Amino acid sequence: MASTESKGRTQAHDLARLEAGLDALESPQRRRTPARDVLLRKVLPPLLAVALVLAGWQLLVWLRVTSDYKLPPPSATWDSFRQLWLRGELLDVIWTSVSRGLSGFLLALAIGTPLGLVVARVWFVRAAIRPILAGLQSLPSVAWVPAAVLWLGLNDSMMYAVILLGAVPSIANGLIAGIEQIPPLYFRAGQTIGATGLRSMRHIVLPAALPSYVAGLKQGWAFSWRSLMAAEIIASSPDLGLGLGQLLENGRNNADMPGVFLGIMLILVVGIAIDLLVFSPVERHILRGRGLLIDAGPRS
């Protein structure tokens, strides 16, 4: 009897070790990329691209392909930048636009999210407005500017209206697509563990749709920023303060090409910076946690 018992124990022990061996062999290996590699693969290539563009620009100026008036050298644009900075206006101008863009975006978030949820979960609403929402995404938001000016006048609410019309469909569509792509297995699994109704929404639907939702937010931000710039360029009024769009428009009015170049670059840089500092880290964090992120780099 004692011997069978000890035999059973040895068997159990063997099984545990066998299992531990299998687990060790079959678990996916994780490798950390060293900091030097990150620098080499992620930071260097874009810097090189920027340097190439600048070099090409300078080359075109040297070759005198067109007049200085149409193509100012990089140094002239840099001078405009420095003057703006020395006048102490640079940060104010950027902040005017960024604060408008971000608060418009947050408002779009607050409207787009419940809208997306309702469209995704209520079949009648979905049938009624899903095609319209998808269509609105292909309508350039600048098309709304004249109407918004006539309805609301030249003020901040006009700007917000244009941002909302650009960003809300993106955010709602991201969430709808995310919910539509949830594998039915998750719903069945949720149902067996007692996640139904609102609990299913909270514990299954929203987390499962998150990656697509965040992609929608990212696109929503890009649309907010574009719409805002369009609105700022078209609708200028002293009441609206000086934003990046107006800076660009002023450059055109004064035939100040370096100023126009500077305006374009600032709009681009701010757009990229917000994406890199806010949205990309959030998106990467979510995707990495789910094992959905494949690190870019040379494939062997």
Added chain:
Amino acid sequence: MAATALAKTVPLAYQARITHVSKSYGRQLVLDDINLQVEPGQFVTLLGASGCGKSTLLNLVAGLDRPTAGSIETPHGRPALMFQEHALFPWLTAGKNIELVLRLGGWDRAARRQEAERLLDLVRLKGAYGKRVHELSGGMRQRVALARALAQDCRLLLMDEPFAALDAITRDVLHEELTRIWQQTGISILFVTHNVREAIRLAQRVVLLSSRPGRVVREWQVDIPQPRRIEDPGVAGLSTEITEVLRDEIRRHGQH
């Protein structure tokens, strides 16, 4: 038929009772007059070829769907269900996947953590608490799924071909693991498979279903003592017999 006698003396002494259950989708009859009873602590496998409605039957027992006719009783509450795919939520860690079940079951926070650790230990995955699903191997995922199913604290576990997608070595190990956990916890298991040897390796009773519509063809008691192995001569012998009956059933569909 000792089981029926037991059921008569102790009322409700079953974990699931399926009485004259039929299920059709539109005009197509999928299950036809199924009668089956799972006793406390019993391990039953449902065996059948494609189209025998074994997964449909499991869904009915799990309460995910309703039978067209007949009744299904699970007196000790909603059974746990395990799928062929692990069905773990990729946005949660292994431990949090288990804790979600406990949370929905009304456990408080501190007790949840402790219970999740205990269940992971039971499936021999101590230390996997903080691991994400994609960081686990296929076998480990199915063990976390098993732990999650056990977290429902029910007396009946339904398993829908849970090891079908695993490699042979891992499947073997999980058979041993499941046998051990079944003996240790004393729960009843209703296990669906199309693999004859797997059915015999695990179960006390093997129930063979026919295809289109699914009917109970025959039932075998497996008296080979546990722990069995899939290559035991007893398993192989019974497997030859059952496979023959199964093939006869499948042949019937080729004659038109």
